[in-house]
């Protein structure tokens with residue numbers, strides 16, 4: 500069963516996410532089904548299991564409300580559509596995602612290595628390719644500070660997600676700086 504139907508069925512027990520359905524209709528015209536699945540799996544389920552985040556115990560690190568999971572899906576959709584060489588977006592879709600688009604982003608890049616993410620990168624195999632694209636959190640969920648929501652989700656390289664591990668982005672960069680300094684590199688302070 501495609502993820503899309505699974506997600507809608509999960510939602511069907513409560514208020515249906517009409518806006519998300521509208522967004523999906525638009526996305527189906529421009530994105531491969533695999534990409535739509537990727538957004539939904541990352542946003543709504545945990546580690547590829549067919550368990551919705553909002554069905555977890557509230558103290559589970561991966562828990563989020565349905566509202567926040569939908570916000571995460573919209574934000575990840577926006578970031579995917581801002582990757583390099585992504586298909587152009589209709590005004591209708593822009594208005595549906597408007598709240599989640601961010602203000603300064605011209606293009607989507609990985610938060611750790613800062614390399615621009617290409618639309619084609621979303622096709623890379625998550626099993627073997629270090630620069631395949633995963634969903635990540637700017638502040639890890641294990642911190643219990645920021646949850647799974649539109650302000651905290653990002654697309655990140657598999658490699659960079661491993662490097663980040665349970666650190667925030669700035670802690671990760673600091674770790675990398677310390678490693679480089681121990682290897683004899685001189686790092687000037689941030690401009």
Ligand SMILES: [Zn+2]
Nearest residue numbers: 609612656659
């Ligand atoms: Zn990266």
